[in-house]
Amino acid sequence: MSAEQSIRPFLAELERQGALTRIDKVVDPCFEVSAFLSAADAGPALIFERVLGSNLRIAGNLLTGRERIAAALGIDVGEILPRIRESIRAPLPPVEVAAAPVQAVVVADSPLAALPVPRFFERERRPYITAGAIVARDPASGRGNLSFARLAILDGNSALIGIAPNHHLALFARRAAAAGRTLDIAVIIGAHPAIQLAACLYLGVGDDEMECAGRLLGEPVRMARARTVDLAVPAEAELVLEGRIDANHLVEEGPVSEYHGMYEEYGPGYLTTFSALTRREDAILQVIEPGYHREHIYLGALPIAAGLFDAAAAAAPNVRDLAVTEAGAGRTDVVIQLAAPLPGQARRLMSAVFAAASIVKRVTVVDEDIDPWDAVAVDWARTNRMRLERDLWLIPDADAVRSEPMEQAGRVTKIGFDATAKPDDRAAGNERALPPAAARETVKQWFCGHLPPDRRRWLK
Ligand SMILES: Cc1cc2nc3c(=O)[nH]c(=O)nc-3n(C[C@H](O)[C@H](O)[C@H](O)COP(=O)(O)O)c2cc1C
Numbered sequence: 012m013s014a015e016q017s018i019r020p021f022l023a024e025l026e027r028q029g030a031l032t033r034i035d036k037v038v039d040p041c042f043e044v045s046a047f048l049s050a051a052d053a054g055p056a057l058i059f060e061r062v063l064g065s066n067l068r069i070a071g072n073l074l075t076g077r078e079r080i081a082a083a084l085g086i087d088v089g090e091i092l093p094r095i096r097e098s099i100r101a102p103l104p105p106v107e108v109a110a111a112p113v114q115a116v117v118v119a120d121s122p123l124a125a126l127p128v129p130r131f132f133e134r135e136r137r138p139y140i141t142a143g144a145i146v147a148r149d150p151a152s153g154r155g156n157l158s159f160a161r162l163a164i165l166d167g168n169s170a171l172i173g174i175a176p177n178h179h180l181a182l183f184a185r186r187a188a189a190a191g192r193t194l195d196i197a198v199i200i201g202a203h204p205a206i207q208l209a210a211c212l213y214l215g216v217g218d219d220e221m222e223c224a225g226r227l228l229g230e231p232v233r234m235a236r237a238r239t240v241d242l243a244v245p246a247e248a249e250l251v252l253e254g255r256i257d258a259n260h261l262v263e264e265g266p267v268s269e270y271h272g273m274y275e276e277y278g279p280g281y282l283t284t285f286s287a288l289t290r291r292e293d294a295i296l297q298v299i300e301p302g303y304h305r306e307h308i309y310l311g312a313l314p315i316a317a318g319l320f321d322a323a324a325a326a327a328p329n330v331r332d333l334a335v336t337e338a339g340a341g342r343t344d345v346v347i348q349l350a351a352p353l354p355g356q357a358r359r360l361m362s363a364v365f366a367a368a369s370i371v372k373r374v375t376v377v378d379e380d381i382d383p384w385d386a387v388a389v390d391w392a393r394t395n396r397m398r399l400e401r402d403l404w405l406i407p408d409a410d411a412v413r414s415e416p417m418e419q420a421g422r423v424t425k426i427g428f429d430a431t432a433k434p435d436d437r438a439a440g441n442e443r444a445l446p447p448a449a450a451r452e453t454v455k456q457w458f459c460g461h462l463p464p465d466r467r468r469w470l471k
Contacts, residue, residue, distance in 0.1 A: 016203040016233060016247040017112075018073065018297060021083045022056070025073070028082075031056045039063045040138065045131040048072050048300035058295070065127035071298045074204055075305035077384070080313055083204035084227065092333070094227060095317035099212065102222030103231055111235035111246035114289040119239070121167030122252060122288035128164050129298055134274055136265040137163040140170070141307075142299040143198035143252070144210040146221070146242050149179075150186045150194065155219035157210045159310075161301070162198065162252075162283065163264060170254075171262040171280040175413065177369075179216055181258075184281055188258035195240035196256055196283070201249025201297040206232060211314040213368065221245075239286040249294045254285035270311065270340040271416045272303025303340055312341025315368065322367035323347055327356050334383035343372040343415070346383035352376070352431045358404060361427035370412045375428040380443065392430035396441070402429040 014020055025031040032055040038044050044059060048071045051057055056079075059069040074080050081088045118125045128138040140162040147156050156179045162170040174181040180196075187194040199206070209224035225231045234243035240253045261279035269275045299306045312335040320333040332348040335341050347360050357376040364374050377383060377392045397403065404427035411423035432441040445451065458467050 016206070016228065016245060017249060018070065018201045018204065018295070021073065021204055022058070022070065022295075024082060025056045025079075029055075030079075031058065033057075034059045035061060037061045037063055038069075040065075040069075040127040040129040042130055042133075044069055044071070044129040044298065045300060048298070049304060052300065052304050062127045067127060068293075068295045069127060069129070069298055070201075070295045071300060072306055073297070074207065074310055076309055077313070080204065080208065080309060084208075091313055092317045092320055095208065095212070095223075095314055096321055098209065098223040098226035099214065099317065099321070101226055102219070103225030103228075104219075104222050105225060105232040105234045105243065105245075107243060108233045108235055108246050111244075111289075112291050113244065113246055113248045113251050114235060114238065115292045116290050116294070117238055118288040118290075119286065122285045123164055123170065124167035125288055126250075126296060128296075131301060132268050132274075134266040135163075135268065137165070137171075139163050139301070140198065140200070140252075140298075141301045142200055142207075142297040144200075144202060144207055145180055146197040146199060146244060147180055147183050147194060147256075148242065149183050149217055150190065150192070152217050154217040155221055156180060156183065157199075157206070157220035157224070159207075159210050161267070163267075163280070165262065165282075169282060169284045171264055172256055172283045173264055173267060173277065173280040177412075180256075181281075182216065184256040184258040187256070193255035193257045193284075195242055196254055197237050197240060197242045197244045198252040198254070199245055199248050200251070201295055202245045203228060203232075203247070206245055206248075207310060208314055211311050213315065213318050237287075238289060244289075249297060250288065250290040252285050253287045253289070254283050256281050256283045268302035269414050269416075270301075270303065270307060270342050271414070272340070273416060275414060277413065305337070308337055308341035310341075311335075312337075315342065315370075316345075319345060319364055319367055319371075322363050323360050326359050326363035329353075329356075330360070331379055332383050334389075336384075336386060336389075338386060339373065342370050344375075345371050345373070346375045346377060346389050348377055348379060348381060348383045349431060350379045352378065357402075357429035357431055358427065361404060361429075365406070365409070365425055369410060370414070371425075372411075372415065372423060373426050373428075375430050378431050381430075389430070393428050396430045396432045396436075397428060398433075398436065403427070404429070 205227035206224040209220040235246040260282035266274040316335040406425040411418040
């Protein structure tokens with residue numbers, strides 16, 4: 012059998028690289044775990060070895076940037092988008108297996124009470140499961156779906172599930188409720204990073220993200236039948252919660268953090284009742300620090316970028332790269348890199364991206380010499396390559412998603428920056444003042460020969 016389909020090989024790799032810190036102090040799931048994860052946001056992954064009131068360990072801050080995600084997939088940073096795009100084009104269905112490490116322990120009595128679920132932020136009312144990738148099936152077509160959604164713990168058996176109304180899981184729960192039924196779900200915690208990334212893809216209704224996870228892994232996801240719901244679950248995850256969403260039963264949530272880093276008041280969520288917890292013998296509870304924290308940002312950013320790249324490339328074949336930036340919390344701000352832009356292409360691309368994802372509010376188009384993931388370089392292009400009266404495109408009264416911080420009556424003003432160099436803008440030309448290319452290449456080779464890769468990340 013090939014590499015384990017859990018977070019364990021990645022945790023081992025992080026430890027080997029010195030990028031994992033074990034916290035041996037007793038930590039309280041009530042705010043203390045969250046304070047640790049928030050403080051170490053741009054730092055190491057953390058494993059909490061001793062958790063107050065529990066004998067399970069907690070792990071967090073794993074997939075906090077592009078380098079981490081590339082390492083988890085065993086590829087270079089530049090290959091992330093092509094690999095995710097390939098997984099959308101050529102999905103690989105799972106296989107069913109009989110033996111499931113994730114079912115070594117089965118807890119049917121008060122399954123939620125067995126977990127040290129953290130409370131994260133001051134104004135939130137309840138502990139949250141934030142790293143749960145949820146498996147469900149469309150009641151209409153029977154096709155599968157995989158997506159993250161938060162669970163606010165109500166008691167040992169039940170939780171409120173908070174899902175954006177346009178997300179497929181919410182649609183399925185409403186479809187089931189309209190037929191007078193509940194929707195079976197399985198909440199997957201601590202599955203392989205490829206499975207977690209796939210859960211963030213925006214696909215069509217009925218396109219099963221678990222099949223994209225298989226292609227990302229390079230082999231089918233191994234799945235086992237759940238014990239108390241009619242679903243299959245990744246057999247090598249850390250924990251699975253089996254339950255049912257009742258979209259006819261609403262529970263008020265109160266303030267909850269959003270990706271932009273502030274609180275939202277979304278009103279009620281759906282009641283979810285759990286029939287079993289299954290887990291590994293020595294399970295690790297993965298948690299993702301929500302709000303404006305890097306793991307939450309980057310897990311969403313890269314799958315969204317891959318989908319938007321395809322939409323942009325369909326509008327202009329000379330698109331080279333596409334970033335969904337950290338400033339935009341990996342959701343709202345997009346930078347497109349374009350080779351040899353033709354007149355009008357920048358606005359065409361802006362339109363394509365706004366149309367493809369309603370969450371996007373700002374699009375910048377840059378030339379091939381600007382790395383779209385480099386925020387300073389992109390700002391340089393906006394500063395030095397735009398005639399604002401010509402190159403800024405304001406789109407008032409555009410539709411806004413409910414999480415948009417500046418949303419007003421479902422509307423927001425969107426904006427496009429054409430920050431590509433225009434040939435006639437400067438009498439002295441647009442050429443960058445740099446040493447000759449041959450001299451730069453020789454020096455680059457010198458550094459490559461004298462410094463190991465991790466000590467020359469700054470090298471251009
Ligand atoms: C860590 C994390 C937590 C998330 N939590 C939620 C959530 O609580 N509610 C929600 O609607 N979407 C949440 N999302 C976003 C959805 O999982 C994501 O948009 C997904 O693609 C939606 O699935 P769908 O396309 O099948 O509808 C979260 C994403 C991440 C990375």
